[in-house]
Amino acid sequence: xxxxxxxxxxxxxxxxxxxxxxxxxGVHSNVRLAGAQDFIxxxxxxxxxxxxxxxxxxxxxxxGPNFLGHAPDEVLDAVFQACRNGVIYGGxxxxxVEAAELVCEAVGWADMVRFGVSGTxxxxxALRLARAATGRTKVVRFEGHYHGWLDNVLTQKVDGRxxxxxxxxxxxxxxxxxxxxxxxxxxxxxxxxxxxxQIAAVIMEPVMINAxxxxxxxxxxxxxxxxxxxxxxxxxxxxxxxxFRLGLGGGAGHYGVQPDLATYGKAIAGGFPVAALAGRANxxxxxxxxxxxxxxxxxxxxxxxxAVKATLTVLTEDPPYExxxxxxxxxxxxxxxxxxxxxxxxxxxxLPQAFHVSFGDAEVTDYxxxxxxxxxxxxxxAKRLVEHGLWVAGRGVWYVSASHGDEELGAALxxxxxALAEGAGR
Numbered sequence: 001x002x003x004x005x006x007x008x009x010x011x012x013x014x015x016x017x018x019x020x021x022x023x024x025x026g027v028h029s030n031v032r033l034a035g036a037q038d039f040i041x042x043x044x045x046x047x048x049x050x051x052x053x054x055x056x057x058x059x060x061x062x063x064g065p066n067f068l069g070h071a072p073d074e075v076l077d078a079v080f081q082a083c084r085n086g087v088i089y090g091g092x093x094x095x096x097v098e099a100a101e102l103v104c105e106a107v108g109w110a111d112m113v114r115f116g117v118s119g120t121x122x123x124x125x126a127l128r129l130a131r132a133a134t135g136r137t138k139v140v141r142f143e144g145h146y147h148g149w150l151d152n153v154l155t156q157k158v159d160g161r162x163x164x165x166x167x168x169x170x171x172x173x174x175x176x177x178x179x180x181x182x183x184x185x186x187x188x189x190x191x192x193x194x195x196x197x198q199i200a201a202v203i204m205e206p207v208m209i210n211a212x213x214x215x216x217x218x219x220x221x222x223x224x225x226x227x228x229x230x231x232x233x234x235x236x237x238x239x240x241x242x243x244f245r246l247g248l249g250g251g252a253g254h255y256g257v258q259p260d261l262a263t264y265g266k267a268i269a270g271g272f273p274v275a276a277l278a279g280r281a282n283x284x285x286x287x288x289x290x291x292x293x294x295x296x297x298x299x300x301x302x303x304x305x306x307a308v309k310a311t312l313t314v315l316t317e318d319p320p321y322e323x324x325x326x327x328x329x330x331x332x333x334x335x336x337x338x339x340x341x342x343x344x345x346x347x348x349x350x351l352p353q354a355f356h357v358s359f360g361d362a363e364v365t366d367y368x369x370x371x372x373x374x375x376x377x378x379x380x381x382a383k384r385l386v387e388h389g390l391w392v393a394g395r396g397v398w399y400v401s402a403s404h405g406d407e408e409l410g411a412a413l414x415x416x417x418x419a420l421a422e423g424a425g426r
Contacts, residue, residue: 011039012037012050012051012052016039035393036383036391038050043066043070044069044071045069045070045071046058046401046405055389056390056391057390057408057415058070058401059404059412060392060398060399061399061401063393064245064266064267065272066271067244067245067399068311068320068401068403070271070403071271072311072314074313075269075270075310075314077310078310079303079307079310082095082302082303083302086302087301087302088297088298088302093300093305095305095306095309096115098305099304099308100113103278103308106248106316107248107252107262108248108253109249109252109258109259110278110279111279111280111281112280112284113279114277114284114287114299115308116274116275116276116277116294116296117273117275117296117298117304118148118265118275119148119238119240119264119266120147120150120153122240122263122264122277123148123203123236123263125287125294126203126277126279127200127203127236128294129261129277129287130200130234130260131200131201132286133234133282133286134232137198137200138177138178138200139199139200139201139203140177140188140191140192140199140201140202140203140233141179141180142180142181142204143162143181143368144182144210144212144370145182145210145211145367146205146210146238147238151164151173152176154166154169178191181367182214182366183214183216183217183366185219185220185223185224188202188227193231196231196232199231199233201235201236202224202227202233202234202235204238205241206237206242206254207251207254207255207351209242210241210397211367211370211395212349212350212358212364212370213349213350213354213355214356214364214367215351216255217365221257225258235259235261236260236261236262237250237259237262237263238263239251239264240265240266241265241354242254243264243268244267244312244315245266245267245399246351246353247321250262261278261279261280262277262278263278264277264278268311268312269307270311271307272304272308273304274307276308320402323402324353324400324401324402324404325353327352327400327404327405328352330409331398331400331413332348332350334413335348339425344425345359345360345361346425347360350397352400353400354398354399354400355398356396358374358378358396359377359378360373360374378394378425381424382394382396384422384423384424385415385424388415388418390415390419
């Protein structure tokens with residue numbers, strides 16, 4: 001091996017050594033603690049390039065935000081041009097009005113929108129609005145649905161019960177949440193009937209992408225909508241992952257059921273850190289009167305609003321959804337075929353825009369049935385896939401972007417086949 005090659009291969013290791021001295025765990029999000037340790041130098045389209053000179057075909061997409069692919073020219077050009085005039089004004093500007101109009105027009109059902117920086121904070125805004133509007137305190141949520149990392153929403157299952165997931169997290173902050181199995185309308189009906197005078201909101205991912213990419217059963221979302229209407233409960237869709245990914249209307253548009261409030265992030269801004277809380281005017285107006293507080297220094301920044309406007313313009317004028325669906329369907333079918341040729345009991349399920357890979361053949365309709373699969377086996381396999389140039393996460397969710405085309409499909413299948421031939425998944 002040449003001296004140049006040795007130097008290249010040592011760069012990630014050296015950067016990690018330095019990071020561990022100054023950054024807890026060497027990462028700035030605990031989600032990355034179990035991820036690949038390579039340091040990325042640059043990214044474009046569907047590809048990542050490490051500081052060690054390695055090339056990866058990316059199906060993680062930064063945990064979902066790079067829906068248009070990495071560094072989309074239309075978005076970068078718009079952001080760079082806009083930021084020449086400033087970034088944070090502490091006042092209003094035209095781009096934030098245009099971005100708000102585009103979001104409401106795209107999702108179709110929302111009257112108003114407030115922008116923020118993270119999906120976690122958008123969820124908190126939605127919960128606060130629901131409590132203010134109803135005068136109630138309790139919230140129904142569902143097993144395995146993710147709504148951020150703050151004390152009142154972060155949970156894990158311990159000894160059959162949903163409890164705090166972190167040291168330092170106050171258990172009492174979970175007291176106002178009722179956790180139910182998803183896709184079971186009868187359980188929800190019973191809880192709402194018994195305690196409707198206390199329940200302010202029902203919050204859910206309209207499709208459970210974060211854990212397993214599990215779709216709602218036929219009629220389930222419609223029943224939830226009807227139950228919330230009957231009992232005066234605010235229905236919140238957490239569309240941080242599904243929003244703008246399943247179509248301009250997100251999960252609400254895809255399944256034809258409209259919430260009262262919804263949170264968005266990830267795919268909304270071409271990779272830039274932007275989130276949004278959208279909803280009906282009778283709820284959102286409470287923010288405008290000052291009755292309900294929602295604040296943030298970086299909300300509606302020039303950078304963020306230029307990114308939202310450019311991204312939604314691309315999604316509206318040159319919709320990539322048909323191309324993404326074609327690529328996702330072809331990839332899913334081919335992965336299944338290759339696994340079958342290698343006699344691996346691989347399960348690939350979900351949507352073409354985002355699908356889940358695991359081992360087993362259980363019928364999965366919720367978080368509980370998801371646990372019947374051999375998730376740990378796939379997590380081990382994912383590490384081998386990364387070694388063969390497929391950038392995927394151990395949780396099993398693969399994301400497809402507008403930059404994944406025929407070239408990427410061929411490369412993905414070649415690398416997947418090579419990984420399996422060398423024992424990945426065994």
